[in-house]
Structure formats: C-alpha cells, structure tokens
Amino acid sequence: MMIELLKSLLSIDSSTKEGANRAVDFCEKWLLERNLPVKKLTNNGYNMLVCEIGSGERTIIFNGHVDVVSGKAELFRPKEKDGRLYGRGAADMKAGVAAMMAAMAELKNRDLKTKVQLQIVSDEEIGGFNCAGYLAEQGYLGDFVICAEPTQLGIGLQAKGIMHVDIEIQGKSAHGSRPWEGVNAIEKAYQTHENILKLPFVGESSEFYSSPSINLAMIQGGDAYNKVPEKCILAYDIRYLPTQTKEEIRKQIEKATDGKVTVGMSGEPVRTEPDDSYITALIPVIEKITNKEAAIFGQHGSADTRFFSAYGIPAIEFGPSGANWHGDEEYVVIESIDQYQQMLVAYALGF
Template sequence: MGDPTPLLEELIKIDSSTKSGANEAIAYCEKWLTEQGLTVKNLENNGFHMLVCEIGQGNDTIVLNGHIDVIEAEERQFQPYIKDGKMYGRGAVDMKAGVASSMAAVAQLKDTDLTSRIMLQIVPDEETGGINGTKYLTDKGYLGDFIICGEPTNMGIAIQSKGVLQLDINVKGKSAHGSRPWEGMNAITKAISLYEEILELPFAQESSPMFTQPSINLAKVQGGTVYNKVPDLCKMSLDIRYLPDQSPEEIVHQIQTITDGTITTHNSNNPVKTKAENPYVEALEESIKRITELEKVSIFGQHGSNDGQFFTLYGGSAVEFGPVGSDWHGENEMVYVNSVKEYQDVLVDFILSLDDNPET
C-alpha cells in the first residue's frame, strides 16, 4: 500500500466536529476500505455510525482503534495544506493521521497470511467521551488482547493514563443582607476554602512511577443571585485526574470527610494501566526502532483520557501510539508528512513481527 497522505488530506476536508460530520467521515472511510477489497461492518448507536474491519485469524486479537471526530474549528482549518514537510488542518494529528495510516496498514496486509486477528475500529465520538462509539463496541464484544489507539504521541508509547473523576459539590451557606455579611455564611467563599482543603488531602499528595501527582481542576463555580445578598448555595465542579492505582471511591470518601456538602459524580472514567514489560509493548517498541532508527523509544503516561479505557474493563492491554505532530486542538494543528507513512510502516512491521514472536 502506498502513501496514506492523500487519504489523510481528504479526511481533514470533512468537518467531523458534529454527529452528521463524523458520520460523513465514517462513510468516506467505509467507501475507501471497500474499494481496497476489505469487508467492513457499519454499526450504529444513537445515530452515531462506526466501522469494524477485520483481517487475519488466530487466538490473539490486535485492535487498531481510531476516532474520526474532531473538536470544532474555523472553516479554514478544514482546508489542509502542506508547508515545510508538515500537513496543517483540524484533526491532522488528532487523529486523522492515525486513522489514515491504520486504514492503509490493514489494506496493505489484507492478503497476508497472519496468525493474529487484526481488528480496525473507526469510531465517531472520542472527543465527547466515547460512550456512543468505542464503549458501545466493547460492550458488544468487539475486544482485543492488545489495543493501539492512534492518538498523537510523537512515536512514543503511552502505556498508562490517569482516570477521570468529575464531581459536583453543593456547598450550603446562610443568607444575609449584603450590607451585613457577618450575619450570614457565604457559600462561595466556603466552597473556595473547601477546594483549598481538597488540595491538601492524602490522595492529592500521592505519586506513581509515571506521574508526580493527580491533577485537580476547579472547573466551575456557580453561586449567588444578586449583589445585596450573601449567597446561601454554591455549586463547585471539579475535574480530578487520578493516578492509575488510586480508587475514585476512596477519593470521594476523603472529600466527604471534610465537607457537609452534597457530592455527586458527574462522570468517572477508568485509568489505563498497561505494563512496560507487556510483550506486545516490547514488540511495538522494537518495531518503532527498526522503522524510525530511534535508539530509544519514549515510554510514558498520559495525563488525559482516551478510548483505551473501555477495553481495560474486559482485560485488554491498551496503549496510545501515534505519529509526530503538534498543536492538536490548537490554531495550527499539524502532522509531519513523513511521519504519517512511517507510522503505517511501524504498524505493518509490528503486526508481521507477531508471527515471529511466540511470547506475544
């Protein structure tokens, strides 16, 4: 299979920041894969379409998982262009490059006698949580032993990611006239004090081999109605990214011990806890070295979440691995053109190496 760059260019042209746009991109991918002689399943969930395309056979399954949706952008960002060896455009590296290269890799290998099953998944809604895409697929049994999410990693391997715990805390105060605030209890200042106390709780001080600490973002503060009244209620929203071995239940328990407020979990996502000594990780690392001539591959942990989390519930080992680029979600998102083909070559080399590696 040749250069996947033209495919990437066509995918960037599709504004897939909406459900209808993502479905349009999915339809384009289905048409392209079918034209390569591949069999494709088009599944639908809550109006979202997604694709599954399988080649090879065997007891072990490798999943190449990629999302086709992007965050919103200006119209000009859906007009890709190449300058100084870089392709610019919304989704260039996050992650239409990973999708295009994965599609090209599967097309290249379709007539090869593989001893592992390769499952390409192209999904619609990673940027908005993955519930309608990858979670739906995993719940329906589209699982794997080793999962590569083609997120941008600059050709490194992200083997772990923090979990997500988003909380809403209703903090109660006591109303009073704004001219006599000492007669009341300001719920807003009480909430801010609570936030500062949360930063000092035991869970917030912990670290792990790949992360110095969890992160705690004060995302929203909503309180007060008029100038001349002490607010008696404040809703504080936190976005906590906890360490892979921490317990979200324990985090909520620790917070509850220092507040009389009501805590509600808005969202909770699992961490990814793949080990560096996983034989698939080691095989992928060797493939990266062979193709890129890197002497050392970066093995690291991601602060953000990704669709790999949905496979961990079923025992799959997930990683993020993608091409070289920068400024994803930014004004000048780009991917290095030579990295797009190089990424495809690494995937092909990795899949073929599994036939020679009895430990995987």
C-alpha cells in the same frame, strides 16, 4: 496514496455528529474499494466501522476516531508546508486513522498469523461512550488495543482516570450590610477547596506521574451584591492516578466538606504495564524504524483506550508526530505517518 487519503479525510468537517458520520461513510467506501470486509454499526445515531482480517488465536485492534473539535472553515482545507500537513484533525487523529487504513490494505494480502481488527469511531471527542464504549460492551475487545492518538511515535501506555465532581455547599442568607447574621456559602466553598488540596490523594505519585490533576473548573454562587450567598457549587475535573480509585477519592472529599458531593461523568484509568509482552514486542519495531530509543510515558488526559482497559485488555495510545491539536496551527509530520504505517504492518506481521 496515504497522504491523498488523509487530505480527503481532513476536507470533511467532522466536528458534528452528521459530519463525523460522513467521515465514517467515506472510510467505509475506501475500504470496500480495496476489497476489505467492513461491518458498519450505529449506536445512538453515531456510526462506526469494524474491519477484520487475518487468522489465529489473538486479535490486535487498531482503533481510531474521525470526529474532531470544531474549527474555522479554512482548517478543513489541508495545506502542506515544510514536511508538515496542516488542518483540523491532522494530528488528532485522522493521520493515525489514514495510516491504519493503509496498513490494513497492505496486510490484507500478507501471511498474517494473528487477526487484526480496525475500528473507526465517530465520538471520541465527546467521550467515546456511543462508539468505542459500545464496541467494548458488545465484545469487540481483542487481546491488545492501539489507539492512534498523536504520541510522537512513543507509547502512552497508561492514562489517568477521570471524574467530574460537584460539591454543593449550603450557607445562610442575610442582608449584605449585616453578613454576620448569615453564613457565606462562597467563603465556605473557598475553605472546602483549600481542604481538598491538602487531602492525601492529592500528594500521591506513581511511576509515570508526579501527582493527580485537580482542576477547579467552575464556581456558581451568589445572585446579588447586597445578599449573603446561601449556596455555592464547586465543579472539579479530577484526573487520578492508575494506582488510585475514584471510590477512595470520593470518600476523602466527603470528609473535607459538609456539602453534598456528586460524582458525574467518570472513566477508569489505563494501567498497561511496561513489561507487558505486547509492549516489549512493539518497542524494537519502533526503534528499528526510527533509529531511536522508544519513549514510554503516561498520558494526563483520557482516550478510548480506557474502555478496553476497563475489561483488563492492555491498551495504549500510539500514533504519529504532530502538534497543536485542537488549535488553529494543528499539524502532523508527514514522514511520521509513513513510519507509523510501517510500524503497524511490521508489528502485525511479527506474531
């Protein structure tokens, strides 16, 4: 049942808003056919679903996204080979969504001592602000959140924060044959970059990370060979540690340049601790089903977990095994999908 469900999901090109909404509608129909309660919400044109079952004082949230990055037409025709299912979104993260849906169908008729809330969203790949961010703002927070990102059945319990930083550096224009009469903004930008790489925050580490990630993503400067450039813009993608703050990082960057520093899109890190009771309850479930020690690690990228973590809710990335997401050879290991569903069911029944 679950593999056919996943194949149907993979066949939907959900790389656009319209396609992702179609995938949400498909999930709604599937859940309703199994007599599960579904509430559909729309924000800024993006559809999302909330399906809650069980009872009790606690609420465990299963969160998954059905939107994917763009891909060739053939990537939306799923193929099985050597125990793997290939297709756009197979790992990231329609396999996790399918397992969560199947788990909800199984849990519906079981004696649950906790509420389990399934959230299916449609905009994680473009930031998640319209769906998971919106749900968190509206109070759909729960007590613990599992986002079904592909983690090889391990627990990604922390994630770096994200901040996009632009630095506009001013120089002084002059004729290219007489550069000493001007101030080269590109050369100043180069020195600024060197200064940033020496800042204290760059050398810090934490339990799961050796350092933050500093990516000089774009440079804009100059408009003619025979002119000293009077302006240069450096654009950074900075992924900072859960032990750091974007405010302190901004202060340090401002001291490293006389340019104008602007922070654009940003997201808080995820700071779930290894000794959190929800984590210590999940570890034996994983180990029993896989017969292996559960892996615990920090993620370098960000996911919808950050929207819940910002409210102090412990949240993790935890999902099936796969590889090459966002690539042409994306796949999920079929056995891991079944194991993942078993883990979700066993975990929910354990409360």
